Amino acid sequence: MNDRGPARLEAFSDGVFAIAATLLTLEIGVDTTRGDLGGQLTHIWPAYLAYVTTFLIIGVIWINHHHCVSLMRRVDRTFLFINLLLLLTVAFMPFPTRLVAQYLQKSGEQDAVIAYAATMLLMACVYNVWWRYARTGRRLIGEDVPERTLSAVDRAFNPGVPSYAIVFAVAFVSPLASVVITLGIAVFYLPSAALFERGGEPA
Amino acid sequence: MNDRGPARLEAFSDGVFAIAATLLTLEIGVDTTRGDLGGQLTHIWPAYLAYVTTFLIIGVIWINHHHCVSLMRRVDRTFLFINLLLLLTVAFMPFPTRLVAQYLQKSGEQDAVIAYAATMLLMACVYNVWWRYARTGRRLIGEDVPERTLSAVDRAFNPGVPSYAIVFAVAFVSPLASVVITLGIAVFYLPSAALFERGGEPA
Amino acid sequence: MNDRGPARLEAFSDGVFAIAATLLTLEIGVDTTRGDLGGQLTHIWPAYLAYVTTFLIIGVIWINHHHCVSLMRRVDRTFLFINLLLLLTVAFMPFPTRLVAQYLQKSGEQDAVIAYAATMLLMACVYNVWWRYARTGRRLIGEDVPERTLSAVDRAFNPGVPSYAIVFAVAFVSPLASVVITLGIAVFYLPSAALFERGGEPA
Amino acid sequence: MNDRGPARLEAFSDGVFAIAATLLTLEIGVDTTRGDLGGQLTHIWPAYLAYVTTFLIIGVIWINHHHCVSLMRRVDRTFLFINLLLLLTVAFMPFPTRLVAQYLQKSGEQDAVIAYAATMLLMACVYNVWWRYARTGRRLIGEDVPERTLSAVDRAFNPGVPSYAIVFAVAFVSPLASVVITLGIAVFYLPSAALFERGGEPA
Numbered sequence: 051m052n053d054r055g056p057a058r059l060e061a062f063s064d065g066v067f068a069i070a071a072t073l074l075t076l077e078i079g080v081d082t083t084r085g086d087l088g089g090q091l092t093h094i095w096p097a098y099l100a101y102v103t104t105f106l107i108i109g110v111i112w113i114n115h116h117h118c119v120s121l122m123r124r125v126d127r128t129f130l131f132i133n134l135l136l137l138l139t140v141a142f143m144p145f146p147t148r149l150v151a152q153y154l155q156k157s158g159e160q161d162a163v164i165a166y167a168a169t170m171l172l173m174a175c176v177y178n179v180w181w182r183y184a185r186t187g188r189r190l191i192g193e194d195v196p197e198r199t200l201s202a203v204d205r206a207f208n209p210g211v212p213s214y215a216i217v218f219a220v221a222f223v224s225p226l227a228s229v230v231i232t233l234g235i236a237v238f239y240l241p242s243a244a245l246f247e248r249g250g251e252p253a
Numbered sequence: 254m255n256d257r258g259p260a261r262l263e264a265f266s267d268g269v270f271a272i273a274a275t276l277l278t279l280e281i282g283v284d285t286t287r288g289d290l291g292g293q294l295t296h297i298w299p300a301y302l303a304y305v306t307t308f309l310i311i312g313v314i315w316i317n318h319h320h321c322v323s324l325m326r327r328v329d330r331t332f333l334f335i336n337l338l339l340l341l342t343v344a345f346m347p348f349p350t351r352l353v354a355q356y357l358q359k360s361g362e363q364d365a366v367i368a369y370a371a372t373m374l375l376m377a378c379v380y381n382v383w384w385r386y387a388r389t390g391r392r393l394i395g396e397d398v399p400e401r402t403l404s405a406v407d408r409a410f411n412p413g414v415p416s417y418a419i420v421f422a423v424a425f426v427s428p429l430a431s432v433v434i435t436l437g438i439a440v441f442y443l444p445s446a447a448l449f450e451r452g453g454e455p456a
Numbered sequence: 457m458n459d460r461g462p463a464r465l466e467a468f469s470d471g472v473f474a475i476a477a478t479l480l481t482l483e484i485g486v487d488t489t490r491g492d493l494g495g496q497l498t499h500i501w502p503a504y505l506a507y508v509t510t511f512l513i514i515g516v517i518w519i520n521h522h523h524c525v526s527l528m529r530r531v532d533r534t535f536l537f538i539n540l541l542l543l544l545t546v547a548f549m550p551f552p553t554r555l556v557a558q559y560l561q562k563s564g565e566q567d568a569v570i571a572y573a574a575t576m577l578l579m580a581c582v583y584n585v586w587w588r589y590a591r592t593g594r595r596l597i598g599e600d601v602p603e604r605t606l607s608a609v610d611r612a613f614n615p616g617v618p619s620y621a622i623v624f625a626v627a628f629v630s631p632l633a634s635v636v637i638t639l640g641i642a643v644f645y646l647p648s649a650a651l652f653e654r655g656g657e658p659a
Numbered sequence: 660m661n662d663r664g665p666a667r668l669e670a671f672s673d674g675v676f677a678i679a680a681t682l683l684t685l686e687i688g689v690d691t692t693r694g695d696l697g698g699q700l701t702h703i704w705p706a707y708l709a710y711v712t713t714f715l716i717i718g719v720i721w722i723n724h725h726h727c728v729s730l731m732r733r734v735d736r737t738f739l740f741i742n743l744l745l746l747l748t749v750a751f752m753p754f755p756t757r758l759v760a761q762y763l764q765k766s767g768e769q770d771a772v773i774a775y776a777a778t779m780l781l782m783a784c785v786y787n788v789w790w791r792y793a794r795t796g797r798r799l800i801g802e803d804v805p806e807r808t809l810s811a812v813d814r815a816f817n818p819g820v821p822s823y824a825i826v827f828a829v830a831f832v833s834p835l836a837s838v839v840i841t842l843g844i845a846v847f848y849l850p851s852a853a854l855f856e857r858g859g860e861p862a
Contacts, residue, residue: 264466265470268475269477276478337512340515341515344481352493356493365493
C-alpha cells in the first residue's frame with residue numbers, strides 16, 4: 051500500500067509543469083485603447099524576457115524532474131507531499147512573472163524582481179529537499195542505479211540554491227541584471243549535459 | 254462493454270486536478286494603477302492563504318483519488334458519472350478561492366468564506382458517494398485487495414464530511430478561522446500516512 | 457506509416473476536454489466594486505447553470521469519445537483531422553458558455569443562447585461525422601468488435617443532432633428553456649447506460 | 660543515462676499543445692457594456708478567424724510531432740532543449756492570436772499580423788532545426804525506420820519555412836490575406852496525407 055510506482059506522480063507533475071508554462075502567455079498584453087501597436091510591441095520587451103525566462107526555468111525543472119523520477123522505483127506518501135510543495139511553487143510562478151512583465155524598467159521594479167527571485171529561491175530549496183529525501187539512504191532509488199549516477203545528480207543540484215541566492219541578492223542592486231542572470235542560469239544549465247552525465251557514464 | 258479499465262478515467266481526472274490547481278494562480282493580482290508594489294504584495298496575504306489552501310486541498314484529493322482508483326479493477330458508467338460530479342466540484346474551486354482572495358478581511362468576507370466552505374463540503378459529500386459506490390459490495394474493487402485495506406480507506410474518508418461541516422459552521426463566526434482550519438485539514442491530513450496505511454499493512 | 461494506434465490521439469483529446477471543462481470556471485465572476493456579495497452570489501445563478509451544463513456536456517462527450525476510441529484499432533490522417541475539428545468545437549465552448557452566464561435573463565439573452573445552441577449543434581454534427589467515418593465499412597474498427605456493439609453506438613449517436621436542433625429552435629422562443637433542456641440532455645443521457653449497452657451485451 | 664525513451668517528452672509536449680490550443684478561446688470576447696450582442700457576435704469575425712487558424716496550426720504541429728517522435732527510439736538532452744524551444748514558440752501563439760483578433764480590420768492590423776506571421780515563421784524555423792537534429796546521421800532515429808520514410812518527412816518539412824516566409828511578406832501588403840493564407844496552409848496541409856505518406860509506403 052505504501053509503495054507506488056511513480057507513473058501517476060509524473061502525469062500529475064507534467065500536467066502542472068505544462069499548464070504553468072503555457073499560462074505564462076496570458077500575462078502578456080497590450081493596451082488596446084492606445085494607438086501605435088508597433089511601438090507597444092517593442093516597448094513590452096520586459097514581458098517577453100519574463101516569459102522566456104520562466105518558460106525555460108520550468109523546462110529545466112521538468113527535464114531534471116523527469117531524470118530523477120526515472121531513477122526511482124517507488125514513491126511514498128511523504129514524497130508525494132514534498133512533490134506537491136514543489137508543484138505549488140512552480141504553479142505560483144506565473145504571478146511573479148507577471149509582476150516582472152508589468153513593472154520591469156518602471157517604478158516598483160525592485161519589489162517585483164525581489165518577489166520573482168524569492169519564488170525561484172524557494173523553489174530551489176524545495177527541489178533540494180525533494181531530491182535529498184529520495185536519495186538519502188537510497189530511500190526511493192532503484193537497486194540497479196549505480197552510485198555514481200546519484201553523485202552526478204547531486205553535483206547538478208548543488209549549484210541550484212547558491213545560484214538563486216545570488217539572483218535574489220542582485221535583485222536589490224539591479225532588478226534587470228537579476229532577471230538576465232536567471233535567464234542565463236536556464237540557458238546555460240540546460241544544454242550543458244556535462245553536469246548530469248559526468249560520472250553517470252564512462253567518459 | 255460495461256467494464257473498462259480505470260486508466261483513462263485517471264488521465265482525465267488528473268488533467269482536471271492539475272489544471273484546477275494551476276489556474277488558481279491566475280486569481281492572484283495587484284492593482285497596477287496604484288504605487289507601492291511592496292506594500293501591496295504584503296497586503297494581499299489573503300490571496301496567498303487562499304492559493305496555498307486550495308492547492309493543498311486539491312493535492313490531497315488527487316493523492317486519495319490515486320490511491321482509491323489503484324484498488325479498482327474496473328469502472329462502470331454510473332461511476333464515470335459520479336466521478337464527473339466530483340471533477341465538477343473540484344474544477345469549480347478556483348471561483349470561491351478567488352472570492353476568499355478578494356474579500357477576506359474586507360466587507361463581504363463572510364459570504365465569500367461561506368461560499369468557499371460550502372464548495373468544500375459539497376466536494377466532501379460527492380467524494381464520499383464516489384467511494385461508497387465503488388466499495389459497497391466491493392462493486393468495483395479488485396479481488397486481490399484485502400478487506401482491511403478498504404477499511405483503512407473508510408477510516409480516512411470518515412472524518413471528511415464532519416470536518417468540512419465544522420469549517421462551514423465556523424465560517425459564520427470567523428471567516429479567517431474557517432480558512433485557516435481548512436488549511437490545517439490539508440496540511441495535517443496529508444503526511445499522516447497513518448490514516449490510510451493503518452490496517453493496510455501489518456504494523 | 458498510415459496506421460497508428462489511438463493512444464496519443466486520446467492523450468491530446470483528453471487534454472483538450474479537461475482544459476476546456478476546467479477553464480469554464482474562469483468565466484464565473486462577481487463585480488468586486490459593488491457591495492452585497494451574498495446577493496450577487498445568488499444573482500449570478502445563470503453562471504452556475506451555464507457552468508454545470510457545459511461541464512456535463514463535455515463530460516458526456518469525453519465518455520463517449522473514450523468508448524468509441526476503445527473500439528478502434530487504428531486511426532488515419534483524415535480521422536485525426538476530423539478529431540481536430542471536434543476538439544476545435546469543444547475548445548470553443550467556454551466562449552458561448554460565458555455569453556450565457558453574462559446575458560441570461562438580461563437584454564441580449566436570445567443572441568447569447570442562440571450562439572450557445574449553435575455551438576452545441578455544430579459539435580453534434582462534427583461528432584456524427586467523426587463516428588460515421590470510423591464506422592463506415594468498419595474502416596477503423598477492430599476485428600474483434602461485434603457488429604451489435606457498433607449498432608448500439610449508432611443508436612446512441614442518432615438522437616444527438618435532432619436533440620440539439622430542438623435546443624437550437626427553442627432558443628428563439630425561450631432562451632432559459634433552451635439551456636435547461638441542454639442540461640437535461642446531459643443529465644439524462646449520461647447515466648442511462650441503456651443507450652450504449654443495449655445491443656452491446658445480452659440483455 | 661544519456662538516452663531516454665520519448666514517452667514523457669510526448670506527454671509534456673501534448674500538454675503544452677492541448678493547453679495552448681484551448682487557451683485561445685479565452686481571447687474571444689465581447690463588450691458587455693454595449694448592447695446589440697447579435698451585431699457584436701458578427702462583428703468579431705476576426706476573432707473566430709484567428710481562433711480557427713491558430714487551433715488548426717497547432718493541430719498540424721501536433722500531428723507531425725506525433726509522427727516524427729514515433730520514428731525516434733531515443734532522445735538526448737540537446738533534443739529536449741530544442742523541443743523546449745519549439746514548445747516555447749507554440750505556447751506563445753495565444754498572444755499574437757489575440758492581437759489578430761483585436762486589431763484585424765482596425766488601425767494597427769499590420770503590426771498585429773506581422774507579429775502573428777513572425778511567430779509562425781519562428782516556429783517553422785525551430786521545428787526544422789528540431790527535425791534536422793534528430794534526422795542528421797539518423798542521430799535519434801530507430802534502426803527499423805526505412806530511409807524513404809525519413810525522406811517523406813523531409814519533403815513534408817521543406818515547404819514549411821518558405822510558406823511562412825511568404826505569409827510574413829504578405830502581412831506587409833495585406834494583413835487579412837496573410838491570415839487567410841495561414842489558414843489555407845493549415846487546412847490544405849493536414850488532410851493531404853500524400854506529403855507524408857508518399858515514399859513511406861508502396862504507392
